Amino acid sequence: MKVVIAIATTDAALRAYVSNKRDLIVPPEATAKGYLREANARFSVQILAIDKALTPAELGKWLGRLAVTTDGLILLIDQNYRHLAADYEDAYFVASLPEPHGKIIQNYIRSVLAPILHHFSFYSQRFDNLNNQRILLLPLDIFLADDLQLLRARMTHNKMQPSFSQHIDELVAALRQRAGPKTKTRYKTVYLKDDRPLYFRYGPEEHAVVETTPPPHHAKCWHNSLFRFGRAYNPRRHHNVDDASDPTSVHGDFTGCHGQVFTANGDSHLNVFPNGYL
Numbered sequence: 001m002k003v004v005i006a007i008a009t010t011d012a013a014l015r016a017y018v019s020n021k022r023d024l025i026v027p028p029e030a031t032a033k034g035y036l037r038e039a040n041a042r043f044s045v046q047i048l049a050i051d052k053a054l055t056p057a058e059l060g061k062w063l064g065r066l067a068v069t070t071d072g073l074i075l076l077i078d079q080n081y082r083h084l085a086a087d088y089e090d091a092y093f094v095a096s097l098p099e100p101h102g103k104i105i106q107n108y109i110r111s112v113l114a115p116i117l118h119h120f121s122f123y124s125q126r127f128d129n130l131n132n133q134r135i136l137l138l139p140l141d142i143f144l145a146d147d148l149q150l151l152r153a154r155m156t157h158n159k160m161q162p163s164f165s166q167h168i169d170e171l172v173a174a175l176r177q178r179a180g181p182k183t184k185t186r187y188k189t190v191y192l193k194d195d196r197p198l199y200f201r202y203g204p205e206e207h208a209v210v211e212t213t214p215p216p217h218h219a220k221c222w223h224n225s226l227f228r229f230g231r232a233y234n235p236r237r238h239h240n241v242d243d244a245s246d247p248t249s250v251h252g253d254f255t256g257c258h259g260q261v262f263t264a265n266g267d268s269h270l271n272v273f274p275n276g277y278l
Contacts, residue, residue, distance in 0.1 A: 055084070063223065067226060092227055093229055127228075145195055
């Protein structure tokens, strides 16, 4: 598994250190055992200089160039500039770089990277499980469930809070309780049921194609069509969504990949991609 560690910072000394020590940045203990060793994780460290003129679009273009050649992407960005990554929080494993406050750079970067890699390793191991993956790839603005929004918050701005591993497992387990067949049919196909209720089944078809070309799409539509919380996924797979009626007839308003509203008026089913394109 190839993993990019993208470091975006205003700190010239930090950039210089990372540039000179790219091959030594990852703490050896991070890959000595456990998931990252088993996955044969290979790290590439990339650097971006931040200044006051940097825009979210420019940050996105840089991340996009890195994303096309990797299986995992961790973004470390100065905490005072994290707002620039707002559109990319759902796609990548984003974490803030705190102020060094006079720390020795070698010790500082190690203290930052060690817990981030630990959390990324835990999440990646869960993501590789296909039963978990259909939960982790639910469309975040379409599948209605409080636990999914808690999972989203935990995997974005709250990922470095204590008890990360335990909380992620609890939230995934709670969402898994929504799995089951439709009660009014003779078929035993397993779905995930949201609060409407609508029934979501991920894959295995790959006949539909996600659209991300601007306009009307935004940059985040493309990023979210390829990655979820730092891990790449198959962009051809989507969720089949319908209801419990016979024949199925889906009604309602749905928030799409860039905030657009799609209205279903009796559709037999919807093809919904993880990024929210439908």
